[in-house]
Amino acid sequence: MxxxxxxxxxxxxxxxxxxxxxxxxxxxxxMHQGMTYQDVERLLDLKPNATCGYVRVTYLSEERIAPGGLPAPFESGRPMGSALYFMLTPQQPVKLHRIRNDQFYHYYLGDPIEVLMMLTDGSTQQHIVGPDLREGHRVQLFIPGNTFHTARVIGTRQWFLGGSTEWPGVDPQDVELGNADELARRFPSVSEQIRTWPLPAKG
Structure with missing residues (x-):
């Protein structure tokens, strides 16, 4: 039996x-078809952020790597790791920036996003982070440390909810905003995206 x-x-x-x-x-x-970005913002207690739309840090390791335990630029010590929610809308894309730390973007809910990466070797990459694996979307995207990047929402719901995990954990001095004119000169093949993607969408 x-x-x-x-x-x-x-x-x-x-x-x-x-x-x-x-x-x-x-x-x-x-599960999220009827939700607005205001619903997501309220339910997850997200706050406007200088680089990534609306954000809430969900994890910052209490364990720290001691000064001298990591090579430059982390020689002053860092948390072991960090993680956050971030939500994008057409009006609040990922602005041009980079962090010193390696990171992963993760897809959770809503529309996909297009991500433009400008790597330190002078090359560029474009990827879609989203749910449709058959269309080549990625549910995780690795962004190497020191990679300038920007991203925008594509789709019909008009919001993207994702996560970012970083190692070592991010301290404020690890974040740097990008200069669109300078980056457009350095990466001419994607100069239009550099200049237009971080701008608020037209109503």
Whole structure:
């Protein structure tokens, strides 16, 4: 006679099989379909941020790497790691900036974003961070330390909710705003994106 765990497992598998892929996707999408960016801002207690739309730091390690324990530019010591929520809207994109720390962008809810990265070797990359794996979206995007970048929302809901994790953890001196004119000269192949993506969307 099957035990209780086998019965529960079978029931769960049967329930999943009864849903078509379209039905399962529809159920998942309704979780945030009716939400506005104001709802997300309120529910997660997000605040306007100088670089990344609306932000709330969710983790800053209490453990610190001691001064001298890391190479430059972190020789003064840093938290072991940090993490935050960030939400973007057409009016509040990711502004041109870089942080010294390696980081990952993570997709959570809402529309995808286009991310433009200007790497230290002079190359550029463009990626979409979003939910549609079949279309090549990434649910995680690695951004190497010291990479200037900007990002904008694409889609119909008009907001993106994601996360950023960084290591070592970010201190205020690790963040640097970018100069659009200077970066456009350094990266002429993406000069239009550099000049236009961080601007507020036209109503």
């Amino acid at each position: 099957p035990d209780r765990r086998e019965i529960l497992t079978g029931a769960a598998l049967a329930g999943a099989a009864a849903l078509s892929p379209g039905q399962a996707n529809a159920q998942g999408s309704t």
